[in-house]
Amino acid sequence: MAESNVMLLGTWASPFVLRVKIALRLKSVNYEYHEENLPESKSDLLLKSNPVYKKVPVLIHGHNPICESLIIVEYIDEVWTTSASSILPSDAYERAQSRFWAAYVEDKFSTALRRVLFGTTEEDKRAAMAEVSEGILLLEEAFVKLSKGRAFFGGENIGFVDIVFGSLLAWIEVIEKLSEMKLISEAKTPRLVQWADFFSAHEAVKDVSPAVDKLVEFALKLGARVLKATAPTN
Amino acid sequence: MAEEVVLLDFRPSPFGMRSRIALAEKGIKYEYKEEDLRNKSALLLQMNPVHKKIPVLIHNGKPVCESLIQVQYIDEVWHDKAPLLPSDPYQKATARFWADYVDKKIYDLGSRVWKTKGEEQATAKKEFIETLKLMEKELGDKPYFGGESLGYVDVAFIPFYSWFYAYEKCGNFSIEAECPKLIAWAKRCMQKESVAKSLPDQQKVYDFILEMKKRFGIE
Numbered sequence: 441m442a443e444s445n446v447m448l449l450g451t452w453a454s455p456f457v458l459r460v461k462i463a464l465r466l467k468s469v470n471y472e473y474h475e476e477n478l479p480e481s482k483s484d485l486l487l488k489s490n491p492v493y494k495k496v497p498v499l500i501h502g503h504n505p506i507c508e509s510l511i512i513v514e515y516i517d518e519v520w521t522t523s524a525s526s527i528l529p530s531d532a533y534e535r536a537q538s539r540f541w542a543a544y545v546e547d548k549f550s551t552a553l554r555r556v557l558f559g560t561t562e563e564d565k566r567a568a569m570a571e572v573s574e575g576i577l578l579l580e581e582a583f584v585k586l587s588k589g590r591a592f593f594g595g596e597n598i599g600f601v602d603i604v605f606g607s608l609l610a611w612i613e614v615i616e617k618l619s620e621m622k623l624i625s626e627a628k629t630p631r632l633v634q635w636a637d638f639f640s641a642h643e644a645v646k647d648v649s650p651a652v653d654k655l656v657e658f659a660l661k662l663g664a665r666v667l668k669a670t671a672p673t674n
Numbered sequence: 675m676a677e678e679v680v681l682l683d684f685r686p687s688p689f690g691m692r693s694r695i696a697l698a699e700k701g702i703k704y705e706y707k708e709e710d711l712r713n714k715s716a717l718l719l720q721m722n723p724v725h726k727k728i729p730v731l732i733h734n735g736k737p738v739c740e741s742l743i744q745v746q747y748i749d750e751v752w753h754d755k756a757p758l759l760p761s762d763p764y765q766k767a768t769a770r771f772w773a774d775y776v777d778k779k780i781y782d783l784g785s786r787v788w789k790t791k792g793e794e795q796a797t798a799k800k801e802f803i804e805t806l807k808l809m810e811k812e813l814g815d816k817p818y819f820g821g822e823s824l825g826y827v828d829v830a831f832i833p834f835y836s837w838f839y840a841y842e843k844c845g846n847f848s849i850e851a852e853c854p855k856l857i858a859w860a861k862r863c864m865q866k867e868s869v870a871k872s873l874p875d876q877q878k879v880y881d882f883i884l885e886m887k888k889r890f891g892i893e
Contacts (some may be wrong), residue, residue, distance in 0.1 A: 504764050506771075508771060511770045511771055511774065514766075514770070515766075518766065519763050532750045532751050533736060533738070535750070536738045536744075536746070536747040540738075540739055540740055543740055544724065
């Protein structure tokens with residue numbers, strides 16, 4: 441396999457950066473990691489590599505910067521091709537389904553998670569929490585459809601939706617801790633409970649996931665405030 | 675094998691236009707179904723239960739939702755004609771980046787231009803023009819974002835050209851004055867039958883916007 445200059449600009453707490461780490465590990469790609477000190481300061485390399493958004497993650501492959509976590513993961517899948525660890529499905533329709541759910545997690549679900557933690561009003565936080573709960577039920581259904589009885593959204597192996605959604609698990613746990621409420625519960629979403637365990641224990645995931653208690657500390661420092669559970673029972 | 679392709683759509687939707695263009699570029703015969711968005715069909719609700727939005731592409735009974743996902747799907751399934759995405763992974767990633775940028779910026783900023791007034795509108799106009807200028811910079815001297823031929827970014831972006839007249843009238847400004855190269859690109863795209871047939875007339879879009887403004891009580 442061609443060795444290459446691969447560098448990842450990231451921050452330790454970012455679930456978006458985590459997606460890229462997982463994808464690189466899945467493909468056994470050696471890379472150099474550079475921790476950015478955001479938001480206090482942005483390195484010249486970051487500003488040069490991602491002038492449009494000035495955000496992480498940025499993957500720099502040779503001289504080429506690639507931005508936006510979902511785009512980076514697809515790039516990694518297309519460059520480092522070993523059929524044993526294909527991230528996107530090979531069937532075009534299944535690929536479209538994976539991209540749909542990845543986009544759902546990215547556009548709707550992760551914004552709702554952020555609002556649960558950092559929403560400005562109680563009303564917003566409550567609405568966001570309802571969206572998150574609804575979203576998890578949808579994802580449980582999606583899991584049943586996509587996994588076809590196997591361990592992951594991607595089937596036998598970790599795939600695109602696993603990476604995109606799984607990278608948020610640590611932050612979901614942060615919310616569970618602060619709200620004293622189970623978001624992924626045995627009662628409502630048993631398949632996701634099992635999936636979360638498998639995902640977190642996976643070779644490509646377990647050593648790169650940030651520790652939940654460190655994330656809790658970090659979130660509180662950033663001003664996160666989560667409404668405690670008052671909702672009807674799980 | 676007989677392919678059955680249906681597109682659930684709404685004529686003024688720039689997202690629907692993307693799929694129309696992609697299907698036309700590939701020469702695919704399909705059934706177009708216009709949705710009344712105030713009275714969504716049972717088929718739409720069944721095929722896109724998560725978002726309940728158009729466009730929905732139904733291929734042999736199976737739905738594909740989200741316009742850029744549809745364009746990629748169309749490009750991958752009907753891959754022997756008019757490729758929209760480049761084959762090189764880095765060029766592909768770049769194309770995806772800019773299509774995503776269009777998604778993140780153009781629709782929302784454009785909406786703010788026609789929905790707001792005063793200070794808010796002035797800010798929206800400024801940001802909107804900045805976004806267009808960045809796209810213009812990305813285009814550079816190429817005839818299309820895709821290079822010598824219409825590509826993924828062109829398909830993602832050109833539908834908004836049909837809304838430019840409406841934005842200009844509502845915002846009282848000229849896009850061509852600010853971004854002449856972009857307008858030249860847009861007119862070049864409009865020379866293509868696949869684009870010209872997929873985009874509604876700019877006056878019609880403006881009429882639609884005026885109707886929306888009336889309906890929502892926006893002056």
